[in-house]
Amino acid sequence: MSESVKLIAPTGVLGIGFSYRSFQEALSEDPDVIACDAGSTDWGPYHLGAGTSWSGRDQTMRDLEILMKGARDLKVPLLIGTTGFSGSDPGLSWTREIALEIAERNGLSFKLATIRSEVTPEWVNAKVDGNDVYSLDGVKELTNETVDDATRIVAMMGPEPFQAALNEGADIVLAGRASDAAVYASFPLNVGVDPANCWHMGKLVECGNAISEPVSAGACIVGEVDDSGFSVHPAGDSARCTTHRVAAHMLYENSSPYLLREPPGTLDTTNARYVQLDDKTVRVSGSAFLEEPYSVRLEGVEAVGFRSICLVGLRDPAVISQIDLFTSEVASLLQRSAPRRFGVEADQFKISFRRYGLDAVLGDLDPQRHSERTYEIGLVVEVLASTQLVAHQLVAASLPYIMHGVQVPGTQHSANGALSYSPSVMDLGRAYNWTVWHAAKLNNPLEPFPIHYEMVGA
């Protein structure tokens, strides 16, 4: 008789919220494990660079507290991956602090495992020099120089570090950067359930209620997996999983719905079947898992400067109809005055504009960027510079040019736009860009993922 594992996937990202009631219903179904993904690269490189979460501390604490209390009540493991939104070391520490505060407040005691995923330039360079790194998604070859210039690099762990922690008796596991699906697949893999089903279930439940409808119910997903397949349903009565929503989720944020690479190999869903078992449960079977040389994705970012912006509302038709001329005049005035006033050369800063209402979203691809049809433009003036102070001062200096200094024909000395806020100049902090997006072969699945254990509580 094959092992069967029941798992709760409470939400797609820790901190985004979920229905408390649905979670209690899920607990009453007697799960073996609770798992949750806590991050993503989808909202840009900033979080990895800065080491901070997109969410506020209370948001994350609300979700984590409910999960921890539930897990400790039932004495089942709780696994969290990609803590702090990017899996950075500061993000992991931040989450650990929140967990300790929750433990103290609720009198919880448990064995905690924390698994780091940041890798040093030395480690990455050794992999590069040993020809153990290869590019993903058409990114150019990784060089030692790029590695050295990176602000922070993480390696995306597979299920094995979670498994190691579980086998050491960890009750709660907080991990740095981890494959989304691996967080959910790790427990059933650890008890020997067929890998294809573990991975396919992991891929489907990692966005939580996205596979149920209505999504607004915030339902927690319960997955049950064994060697013959797996089923998913939302806990409680507020939502249902349908074959359409479940199957369609294979499309979401994947280059291919059929072949999905994970650290130990590739999940192949070509022959998967999606069957409606009852009005809210879907059963999936038929996938395969192909083992391949073990490799993990390295994700790294480089700081590229500091940004400040100002948002100016343009409504005067004369300004709008001459927007290109207007912004190039502003840029030109700023470019000419900056060296003299601030001692910055023209190549030490970059001014750019976004014209919301015209072509900010689709840029040169927009078939409708005709300013004759636009009556309002949200003009963002942006400066990227080597320090926050320079960026701020240049945006501040641009404002008199924007408002009065550029004389647009037909405007009769009126101010050219509406300042949106007081303060008018907003400092955005450091800007980052993705520079490392490469696979690295590992000597073993735990190689760059140190696990630390501690007893929390009495």
Next chain:
Amino acid sequence: MTDSNIVPEGTTLRSVADLFRSRNAGAFKLTFDFVIPDDDLYQDIRRRDVLNANVVAPRLGVAPEVVTVTYFEPVNAIKITIPRRTPGGGPDDHDVDGAQQFVTLLDITI
């Protein structure tokens, strides 16, 4: 491309799809999904290869060679994936998770 004998000439993708979206598939790729609920029309579009690389590439600002088109039959979906012109959320990016980039494909006539 041959005309459909199921829908009138000039019918747009937008008018026959009940799901259309774009998102990042990682920081360096953009993936587009369209679901055509009508089974006959889906098969018709697939057979005539309407949403091929040469049609979508110029609307997405990339070369046809880098476009992949995949058909996902379980939900009548057409998936298009391209490399991002700039990394997601980087200093030159205005659509951090790529959520609005599908718009230039909506008025493709099928």
